[in-house]
Amino acid sequence: MADESTPIRASCHCGAITVTVPGLPENINHCQCSICRRYGAAWGYYKPDEVKIETKPDAVTKQYIWGDRDVSFNFCDSCGCVMYWWPLQPPPADGGEYKMGLNTSNVNPELLRFVDRRYQYSWVKQPLRSKETAHEDDLAKY
Template sequence: MATPSDSIAPVKATCHCGAVTIQTPSRPREINECQCTICRRWAAAWAYYDPKEIRISVTDSSPTKKYVWGDRDLEFHFCSVCGCVTHWKSIQESRKMGINTRMMDPDEVKTVSRRISYGTLSTPLRSKETAHSEDKAQY
């Protein structure tokens, strides 16, 4: 069982091949299993941090690739070698980014509460033209 001091210890997240390493300042307070059209396909489980608190390291020959869709607000990053989705960050300045906790050791996050966020299913994008064909929002 995790103790209160465990929650402030840094946590490392790595892709499968080890080319991308992310260091967080602490265990996540909560994990969100977003159900938007992309996150559910990736089976991502996000923890949110201030980007200034995160250190991302990639091997010189393996920068992350990114995917941008919809309102073009977020960049989803994945390892260019093994393909694991590692994190997302805002294209504009933001105090929030998502780290895919599936890249963390399961023992580090097994006691962290999880929520499944269905709100994104009905949240419209700014333009229906940029929505995924399976977007269920009302425009």
């Protein structure tokens, strides 16, 4: 079992992509927005500058970007595992929170068994900047 300061490694099923973060996440979030619930992802959040992403020489990381185009969902082109989401916008000028999401479903579950889990529904009705870019299942009020 890992502690908060032991680096955690996530890898896709075929091993082409690995992501290393500095320790256990504060919690694991099962976001219920229109894309995350379809991915079945279990996100742990980290500062982008503390994350190390490695790919094997011929590995391809594909991206899915939609809506406000604020984040890219990144997955292995070979085995299809969703590995992480990455912010596409620069950090806030006011020094506010800036993070990426690691799909902890790609981590050894034994390492995470004592990390609190939550189901976040706040994004279900969070409006995008433009209704025109929203998913058809979007429940936000515009």
